Amino acid sequence: MKLMSLDYEKDWTPLDITLDCGIKINSPAHLDGGGLNYKTNIIKAIRNSGKEKYDRGFEWCAGFGVIGFEVLGLGLCDHMVFSDYYDVAIQDCYNTASNNNLTDKITGYVSPAIENLPEEEIWDLVVANPPWTFDEVATSKDYPDPNMLRILVDQDFAIHREFYKNINAHLTDDADLYIIEVNKDPKLIMLAGMHGLNLISIYNTKNAPNGGVFHFKPRR
Secondary structure (H helix, E strand, O other), X not given: OOOEOXXXXXXXXXXXXXXXXXXXXXXXXXXXXXHHHHHHHHHHHHHHHOOOOEEEEEEEOOOOOHHHHHHHHXXXXXXXXXXXXXXXXXXXXXXXXXXXXXXXXXXXXXXXXXXXXXXXXXXXXXXXXXXXEOOOOOOOOOOOOHHHHHHHEOHHHHHHHHHHHHHHHHEEEEEEEEEEEOOOOHHHHHHHHHXXXXXXXXXXXXXXXXXXXXXXXXXX
């Protein structure tokens, strides 16, 4: 498997932030695909319909892990697993854990696909802010920075297809999935349903007026 690396030498503004839970994150801004804007929406959705506390959570398309760390820091789960396509993203997750004395509370995987993750990884909570754009003709001309092309564009739903095809094998019977999407494309619901997930609700959000937080549960 070829691991992808982002260019740290680019002139990107660094992020130095403190989450609502108190966890401090210092990371290159180009690792944020929108999680900072949408993490509060996912937290609200969990508190509206989820459990008071989960055992082992998972953040898909984690970037520097802002959603997962917020969930972890607020005490909504005991352990958080992060996965991302880029090695520097997962290294940043480990750096954040180390700087906040949370090393024993996280696990990270550099992987472009759920199917590459260990079979023994089982989660009762999944959170995610995946790529937003599904335009089949999106090219490097539209997104001249190849990093942003990968972070923002999921051509023909390829990333989503792989996720929904393989995620159910990693879920407990009563797991909850909270995924922020910026549009309510019916294909997203169809893909989830084809692979054993039921849509419970879509929580509308002001910062994604055409989308929302999709809440799924496994069909057992």
